[in-house]
Amino acid sequence: MVPALPGPPGQAESWQPPWSLGLAPDGRLVVAMAAAAVVLGAIGLAAGLSCVDRLPKARTLVLAGCAAAGVLAFLPPSGSADHLNYAAYGRMAALGYDPYLTVPADLPGDPVIGHVEEWTRTPSVYGPVATAVQALASHVGGDSVRLTVFLMALVNAAAFAATGLLLHRATARATARGTAGVTAGDSVRQRRAALLWTANPLVVYQLVAGMHLDTLAVALVVAGLVARRGVPLGLGVAVKATVGVVALGAAWELRGNPRRLALVAGLATLTVVVAYLLAGPHSLDQLLNASRSVSLATPWALGKKALQAVFGSGAYHAWIQTGSLLLLAALAVVMLRGRPTEEREGPVVALAVAVAWLFATPYALPWYDGLGFALLALVAWPGLEAFLVARLTVLSLAYLPARQAHQPEDLSWRVDVVRQWVAPSLLLALTIVLLWWAARAGGRVRTPPAPAAPRPSGPSPESRSPSR
Structure with missing residues (x-):
């Protein structure tokens, strides 16, 4: 679960954070404990969402979640080896190499790059803003993997806490101005927002304990959506391109103000273009390759196997991409039709498109779902929480751990089965239920209740009848 984080070369022991006891327990015990944590976290989250009004104060939840993020920043990242990739790409940029053209295998003797475990022949797939953060951490961390990762963990924890504080403030302001579709009661709405993001055990586990850069991308696009500013939206897209689906919500919010819409869209586009131009001509190469990938736990992996069984061996990328886009459009439209017209505001549109993308994309990992939970914290959408909680629980259990190095051989069934x-089959069923649920909600919106029959004038029959 936790890759080794060596300090500066030549030092057997390092005082640098992050710190751990280094007990190295049996791998089966660690995976079992992580699975128990995920299940208990999901149960606790579902229980909290069922009785939000009985939770502690929103401020208490926010402070508790931020404190947990602060503590986790001083512990080694767990669950995957992605942070070793981040450190390697930052090291390449700091040394003057192009991380979008160079692969870790090209520099195997480097004290930082040489510790990459899985992506040894893959150049960076991350945006230029992510690379800039990684390079800055590498400049300070130098030859120490440990210190480089710790500096990135501090940025990650700060982004997580900033998102929590932003959601706390935005939900209070939304209720005060009477935003359509919000839950009545400022404190209840803020408690729900805190539970969905800052005090959400599944989100904390994936985004903070796992130290994934999705945290920074979510922080920036949520800031852009709430403040209706183009630069944060552009910066978020320049961290991770897929979070750009949030821009559709911002555009919808400003549709009645063409001048403001043009300004926000122009600044967002300019920010992205400048960032990628500064990163060099190869910064988009791996992004295009990643768009054709299919991850094991998505329903599209089952579809790919079915296509190969019927039509023979092949990747069938074009077919899968076309199907995923059609499913995305169908889910987004059906979900939005389930909301009354007056409630289709910017955050609602952004949430619908983001959830549709999460359920439709052929390539998804559990930490991607942080975007859905952050947007859901801004919008009262009864029932939708259950789908996101169930989805993230399934993905979290499927990727225990995402890191494959040094896993006990008798745990291979976790990947093979x-x-x-199991996971793609469950997610396929969940997607079908989501479509049915959203279509049913849309039917109720399009069919208003019949007006009550007019009451007859004059005394009622009961008043004319003798009393008994």
Whole structure:
């Protein structure tokens, strides 16, 4: 679960954070404990959402979540080896190499790059803003993997806490101005927002304990959506391109003000273009390749196997991409039709498109779902929480752990069975239920209740009848 984080070369022991006891327990015990944590976290989250009005104060939840993020920043990242990739790409940029053209295998003797475990022949797939943060951490961390990762963990924890504080403030302001579709009661709405993001055990586990850069991307696009500013939206897209689906919500929010819409869209586009131009001509190469990938736990992996069984071996990328886009459009439209017209505001549109993308994309990992939970914290959408909680629980259990190095051989069934068959089957069923649920909600919106029959004038029959 936790890759080694060596300090500066030549030092057997390092005082640098992050710190751990280094007990190295049996891998089966660690995976079992992580699975128990995910299940208990999901149960606790579902229980909290069922009785939000009985939770502690919103401020208490926010402070508790921020404190947890602060503590986790001083512990080694767990669950995957992505942070080793981040450190390697930052090291390349700091040394003057192009991380979008160079692969870790090109520099195997480097004290930082040489510790990459899985992506040894893959150049960076992350945006230029992510690379800039990684390079800054590498400049300070130098030859120490440990210190480089710790500096990135501090940025990650700060982004997580900033998002929580932003959601706390935005939900209070939304209720005060009477935003359509919000839950009555400022304190209840803020408690729900805190539970969905800052005090959400599944989100904390994936985004903070796992130290994934999705945290920074979510922080920036949520800031852009709430403040209706183009620069944060552009910066978020320049961290991770897929979070750009949030821009559709911002555009919808400003549709009645063409001048403001043009300004926000122009600044967002300019920010993205400048960032990628500064990153160099190869910064988009891996982004295009990643768009054709299919991860094991998505329903599209089952579809790919079915296509190969019927039509023979092949990747069928074009077919899968076309199907995913059609499903995305269908989910977004059906979900929005389930909301009354007056409630289709910017955050609602952004949430619908983001959830549709999460359920429709052929390539998804559990930490991607942080975007859905952050947007859901801004919008009261009864029932939708259950789908996101169920989805993230399934993905979290399927990717226990996402890191494959040094795993006990008798746990291979977790990949061969759970990740490749059980998880995609469950997510396929969940997607079908989501479509049915959203279509049913849309039917109720389009069919208003029949007006009550007019009451007859004059005394009622009961008043004319003798009393008994």
